[in-house]
Amino acid sequence: MEQREESKQLVARILAGHTEEFEAVIERYKKLVAHIVFKMVTIEADREDICQEVFVKVFQKLGSFKFESKLSTWIATIAYNTSLNYLEKKRAPLVDDLMPEENGLERLAAETYSPEDCADRGNLSEILIEEIDKLPVQYGTVLVLYHLEEMPYREISEITGLPDGTVKSHLFRARKLLKDRLLAKYKMEDLCR
Amino acid sequence: MSIEHLSEGRIQECLDNRFRGLSPTELKHIKDCEHCQGLVMEYKLLYAELAKDRPELLPTDFTSRTMAIIRQQVLPAAGLGRSSLVFAIGGLLSCLAAIIYLFDIKALLNGAASFSLESAVAQSGTVGSLSKMTTDLGPMLPILIFAGLILVGVAVADKLLLRQKTTRAYFLSV
Numbered sequence: 001m002e003q004r005e006e007s008k009q010l011v012a013r014i015l016a017g018h019t020e021e022f023e024a025v026i027e028r029y030k031k032l033v034a035h036i037v038f039k040m041v042t043i044e045a046d047r048e049d050i051c052q053e054v055f056v057k058v059f060q061k062l063g064s065f066k067f068e069s070k071l072s073t074w075i076a077t078i079a080y081n082t083s084l085n086y087l088e089k090k091r092a093p094l095v096d097d098l099m100p101e102e103n104g105l106e107r108l109a110a111e112t113y114s115p116e117d118c119a120d121r122g123n124l125s126e127i128l129i130e131e132i133d134k135l136p137v138q139y140g141t142v143l144v145l146y147h148l149e150e151m152p153y154r155e156i157s158e159i160t161g162l163p164d165g166t167v168k169s170h171l172f173r174a175r176k177l178l179k180d181r182l183l184a185k186y187k188m189e190d191l192c193r
Numbered sequence: 194m195s196i197e198h199l200s201e202g203r204i205q206e207c208l209d210n211r212f213r214g215l216s217p218t219e220l221k222h223i224k225d226c227e228h229c230q231g232l233v234m235e236y237k238l239l240y241a242e243l244a245k246d247r248p249e250l251l252p253t254d255f256t257s258r259t260m261a262i263i264r265q266q267v268l269p270a271a272g273l274g275r276s277s278l279v280f281a282i283g284g285l286l287s288c289l290a291a292i293i294y295l296f297d298i299k300a301l302l303n304g305a306a307s308f309s310l311e312s313a314v315a316q317s318g319t320v321g322s323l324s325k326m327t328t329d330l331g332p333m334l335p336i337l338i339f340a341g342l343i344l345v346g347v348a349v350a351d352k353l354l355l356r357q358k359t360t361r362a363y364f365l366s367v
Contacts, residue, residue, distance in 0.1 A: 026256045034250040055259045128242050147243035
């Protein structure tokens with residue numbers, strides 16, 4: 001509640017003409033925007049530009065923000081939609097085209113890594129990031145919003161425009177996929193080390 | 194075993210809700226069942242890894258570069274119209290002030306019929322022809338200072354008052 005009030009005051013100051021205070025908005029929410037954009041946009045060279053585009057849009061639309069949701073949710077929605085538009089232009093698949101992967105664990109199991117490989121490739125976090133990147137776009141996005149940004153289903157649903165039930169099912173499927181993929185490559189005891 | 198194994202979806206739900214909302218039968222099952230305990234452990238490990246903070250994704254100068262884009266591309270486009278108008282009015286006022294100073298105000302008020310450039314020059318106390326006057330910077334100096342002061346005043350007013358209003362108007366217009 002306190003943060004909401006603080007955000008209100010910050011936005012009011014920017015709208016009153018203290019545009020330099022928009023810096024605080026960028027600083028506060030750049031991580032959130034990056035989490036969404038970097039998850040959805042696969043071409044590295046475009047990611048930063050899209051993050052900038054998101055903040056320019058946030059600045060341009062700030063006057064129309066009515067605080068019906070949290071500022072973070074509103075900014076995340078802009079980030080999500082901007083990335084979605086980018087994907088539409090590039091005709092990148094969101095979920096459906098990648099669904100056969102879900103049952104293709106036999107192929108993944110063939111790419112087994114030994115514990116030595118695992119050490120060479122860095123710790124589990126790095127391996128996990130790689131695996132998350134291989135997930136369908138919407139799975140990865142809900143995963144990042146839920147676990148890294150600690151957002152509830154309702155908020156993720158507001159950002160992505162997906163029903164609560166779909167968010168929940170994406171989340172469950174994404175986690176199961178990740179777990180199965182990791183276990184297909186490594187033994188549990190190697191992962192626990 | 195009291196009930197069937199818990200589904201992976203149910204186990205994830207348990208972890209999401211920190212094991213709240215589990216029935217006593219489900220709790221007892223997890224306590225007794227190695228298979229379900231194994232699944233809980235696997236997911237716990239996954240949850241812990243997923244929640245770990247990631248390295249910074251954007252460069253350190255991202256904020257300043259984005260602010261520069263906003264200043265260069267967004268704000269000037271919004272503030273140009275009204276600001277230019279004020280500068281144009283300021284410029285016209287400066288010219289008017291210079292004319293009034295250069296040509297005696299009384300001559301202007303007395304009417305155009307009796308007013309001629311030569312007489313105005315004569316009334317203003319400048320000796321010689323108009324061409325001589327324009328080459329002589331001495332009498333022009335206070336005019337230039339006066340006009341300059343008006344322009345500086347307009348610029349300060351624009352910076353302090355108009356810019357903020359323009360930004361506000363910009364936000365209201367989009």
